[in-house]
Amino acid sequence: xxxxxxxxxxxxxxxxxxxxxxxxxxxxxxxxxxxxxxxxxxxxxxxxxxxxxxxxxxxxxxxxxxxxxxxxxxxxxxxxxxxxxxxxxxxxxxxxxxxxxxxxxxxxxxxxxxxxxxxxxxxxxxxxxxxxxxxxxxxxxxxxxxxxxxxxxxxxxxxxxxxxxxxxxxxxxxxxxxxxxxxxxxxxxxxxxxxxxxxxxxxxxxxxxxxxxxxxxxxxxxxxxxxxxxxxxxxxxxxxxxxxxxxxxxxxxxxxxxxxxxxxxxxxxxxxxxxxxxxxxxxxxxxxxxxxxxxxxxxxxxxxxxxxxxxxxxxxxxxxxxxxxxxxxxxxxx
Amino acid sequence: xxxxxxxxxxxxxxxxxxxxxxxxxxxxxxxxxxxxxxxxxxxxxxxxxxxxxxxxxxxxxxxxxxxxxxxxxxxxxxxxxxxxxxxxxxxxxxxxxxxxxxxxxxxxxxxxxxxxxxxxxxxxxxxxxxxxxxxxxxxxxxxxxxxxxxxxxxxxxxxxxxxxxxxxxxxxxxxxxxxxxxxxxxxxxxxxxxxxxxxxxxxxxxxxxxxxxxxxxxxxxxxxxxxxxxxxxxxxxxxxxxxxxxxxxxxxxxxxxxxxxxxxxxxxxxxxxxxxxxxxxxxxxxxxxxxxxxxxxxxxxxxxxxxxxxxxxxxxxxxxxxxxxxxxxxxxxx
Numbered sequence: 001x002x003x004x005x006x007x008x009x010x011x012x013x014x015x016x017x018x019x020x021x022x023x024x025x026x027x028x029x030x031x032x033x034x035x036x037x038x039x040x041x042x043x044x045x046x047x048x049x050x051x052x053x054x055x056x057x058x059x060x061x062x063x064x065x066x067x068x069x070x071x072x073x074x075x076x077x078x079x080x081x082x083x084x085x086x087x088x089x090x091x092x093x094x095x096x097x098x099x100x101x102x103x104x105x106x107x108x109x110x111x112x113x114x115x116x117x118x119x120x121x122x123x124x125x126x127x128x129x130x131x132x133x134x135x136x137x138x139x140x141x142x143x144x145x146x147x148x149x150x151x152x153x154x155x156x157x158x159x160x161x162x163x164x165x166x167x168x169x170x171x172x173x174x175x176x177x178x179x180x181x182x183x184x185x186x187x188x189x190x191x192x193x194x195x196x197x198x199x200x201x202x203x204x205x206x207x208x209x210x211x212x213x214x215x216x217x218x219x220x221x222x223x224x225x226x227x228x229x230x231x232x233x234x235x236x237x238x239x240x241x242x243x244x245x246x247x248x249x250x251x252x253x254x255x256x257x258x259x260x261x262x263x264x265x266x267x268x269x270x271x272x273x274x275x276x277x278x279x280x281x282x283x284x285x286x287x288x289x290x291x292x293x294x295x296x297x298x299x300x301x302x303x304x305x306x307x308x309x310x311x312x313x314x315x316x317x318x319x320x321x322x323x324x325x326x327x328x329x330x331x332x333x334x
Numbered sequence: 335x336x337x338x339x340x341x342x343x344x345x346x347x348x349x350x351x352x353x354x355x356x357x358x359x360x361x362x363x364x365x366x367x368x369x370x371x372x373x374x375x376x377x378x379x380x381x382x383x384x385x386x387x388x389x390x391x392x393x394x395x396x397x398x399x400x401x402x403x404x405x406x407x408x409x410x411x412x413x414x415x416x417x418x419x420x421x422x423x424x425x426x427x428x429x430x431x432x433x434x435x436x437x438x439x440x441x442x443x444x445x446x447x448x449x450x451x452x453x454x455x456x457x458x459x460x461x462x463x464x465x466x467x468x469x470x471x472x473x474x475x476x477x478x479x480x481x482x483x484x485x486x487x488x489x490x491x492x493x494x495x496x497x498x499x500x501x502x503x504x505x506x507x508x509x510x511x512x513x514x515x516x517x518x519x520x521x522x523x524x525x526x527x528x529x530x531x532x533x534x535x536x537x538x539x540x541x542x543x544x545x546x547x548x549x550x551x552x553x554x555x556x557x558x559x560x561x562x563x564x565x566x567x568x569x570x571x572x573x574x575x576x577x578x579x580x581x582x583x584x585x586x587x588x589x590x591x592x593x594x595x596x597x598x599x600x601x602x603x604x605x606x607x608x609x610x611x612x613x614x615x616x617x618x619x620x621x622x623x624x625x626x627x628x629x630x631x632x633x634x635x636x637x638x639x640x641x642x643x644x645x646x647x648x649x650x651x652x653x654x655x656x657x658x659x660x661x662x663x664x665x666x667x668x
Contacts, residue, residue, distance in 0.1 A: 038490055039490070040490040040491075040493050040494045040497075041497075042493050042494070042496075042497040043489075043490055043493045095455050095456070095459060098451075098455055117432075117451075118496050119493065119496055119497065121429050121432055121455055121458075122429070122489060122492050122493045122496055123493070124455075124459075125429060125458075125462075125489045125492075126486070126489045126490065126493060128459075128462065129482070129485040129486045129488070129489045130486060132466055132482045132485060133479075133482035133483055133485065133486050135470075135482075136469075136470075136473075136475075136478035136479055136481075136482040137478075137479060137482070139470075141470075144470035144471075144478075145467075145470055145471060147470075148463070148466045148467040148469075148470040148471070149467055151463040151466060151467065152460070152463045152464060152467050154463070155377075155456060155459045155460045155463045156372055156373070156374045156377055156460065157374075158456050158459075159374050159376050159377045159380075159453065159456045159457070159460060160374045160376070162376075162452050162453055162456055163374075163375075163376040163453065
């Protein structure tokens with residue numbers, strides 16, 4: 001499956017999954033906007049800028065579509081909980097940017113670059129506290145347990161990733177644990193909580209969780225491929241940034257496995273620190289090796305596994321949208 | 335009331351309030367230790383070091399004493415919730431240290447100095463996520479609403495404080511809002527949640543909340559006095575750090591009001607940036623002006639107001655301990 005082909009139908013797939021819940025997404029957007037408002041001007045200002053910088057709102061979409069695919073539920077509650085998942089995601093982006101000292105994301109200056117790290121750390125905390133408050137007011141015990149357990153795993157995985165920068169052997173042994181923990185488990189929890197909100201039975205909750213998990217793995221693998229092969233104008237991130245930051249992702253690991261007969265790639269990566277010039281050379285080796293296709297194929301397998309989980313639900317515009325969303329995840333170019 | 339006198343009986347007062355709940359404090363300590371354990375070594379290591387560096391465990395004590403002063407309650411739940419309040423406090427210290435670029439606290443290197451800011455931001459997030467999970471599993475809706483609303487106010491106040499560094503007029507208009515939001519409201523919420531846990535009636539919950547609020551104000555004013563007059567070996571913080579960081583606290587504001595006839599102090603403070611040498615001169619002016627006594631007297635008034643709230647509860651070792659704790663808050667030297 002060529003990357004070019006996958007990119008070409010992003011628009012169509014994108015519109016497919018959002019159109020099923022266009023009204024809901026608008027309510028979620030309004031809710032986020034109203035919730036982040038603060039009498040402390042800097043807090044509102046920082047959050048407002050983050051919100052305006054966009055994003056695909058995948059986590060709120062997952063919660064909403066999963067709920068509606070399972071039946072009816074309290075719409076107001078669904079909107080608040082969906083908004084909370086986006087706030088958690090936004091908070092993690094703000095703290096990630098402080099951590100990675102990222103100066104630009106999605107074509108705009110990051111919070112750290114605009115407000116300084118001090119306000120950014122607190123800005124992330126503000127979004128987290130708002131999310132926590134929404135969850136406490138609108139969640140039920142099962143939903144709170146699921147999302148709060150996931151929050152712990154997310155942070156643990158971020159710590160594992162941060163402590164393992166430049167450490168090739170850690171990435172070789174922990175890649176799947178890291179991407180599952182930092183991305184997939186949260187998407188799984190969004191889907192599970194959607195199902196719980198609609199009072200779905202245990203099998204349905206479990207199937208939605210598995211759908212979200214597989215979709216999340218595919219999402220992160222695709223992110224990792226885009227870091228190497230993506231167009232930085234579309235991804236909003238510098239190409240090769242992961243490599244330079246010592247994050248050795250699936251395409252790198254696949255190239256090591258399949259195209260490093262003389263061990264020179266392993267030798268370069270094992271040094272820990274990768275220069276921009278070395279990153280360019282490594283990128284060429286990875287592309288040449290076919291590792292991007294191998295990684296894309298792994299992501300496609302995850303999407304297939306995700307879609308398979310949907311078979312137990314009655315077909316509806318919501319299950320169709322969940323299918324489109326899964327396909328979008330590996331077809332996006334940013 | 336001289337500062338020397340207040341310091342001299344710290345030991346006795348300290349032992350008074352902890353002895354009423356010695357077993358409970360031990361259980362809380364063990365719970366925190368077990369909760370912060372993680373399969374990700376760096377997460378356990380960071381949290382373990384923070385825990386070992388000590389602290390007065392004032393927030394868990396407030397929750398525990400407030401609960402027991404109101405009657406019986408689920409002890410296990412009380413222990414978990416008390417542990418969660420300390421985790422929130424620890425998380426805020428870790429993020430504060432990243433924000434202030436503090437290298438040392440309580441005589442030990444801060445997390446930022448030991449692990450770098452990257453791991454410290456995530457370390458704070460880890461403690462917060464653990465606290466959130468404990469609250470979600472062991473809290474009830476009222477407790478969750480109280481603590482999560484307080485968390486929002488705490489962060490807003492920290493943002494207000496960070497955005498107002500060096501801005502004298504902001505501190506003049508917002509001092510009480512900042513110290514209430516960053517310190518007192520959380521202590522108020524700990525007390526209120528203790529009362530809620532013991533199924534206290536609305537009046538009792540309200541009285542405990544007010545007790546905690548007044549105690550928290552006294553606590554923060556005393557902190558602000560210690561920043562100027564304290565012994566850095568006992569406080570664990572560099573003397574005059576607030577001034578140098580552009581935090582203009584009550585002693586400064588009192589000196590401005592009472593001892594700045596020629597406006598020279600206002601002129602120096604209005605520049606925004608205060609050098610270590612200027613901080614020393616300002617400290618001398620403040621001490622000379624009697625502003626520390628005025629601030630101490632304001633703190634003593636808050637303690638009196640706090641203790642007054644206890645009159646509606648039947649006297650017990652727990653109400654006695656709450657009284658001792660309030661007295662300790664203004665008598666401590668670190």
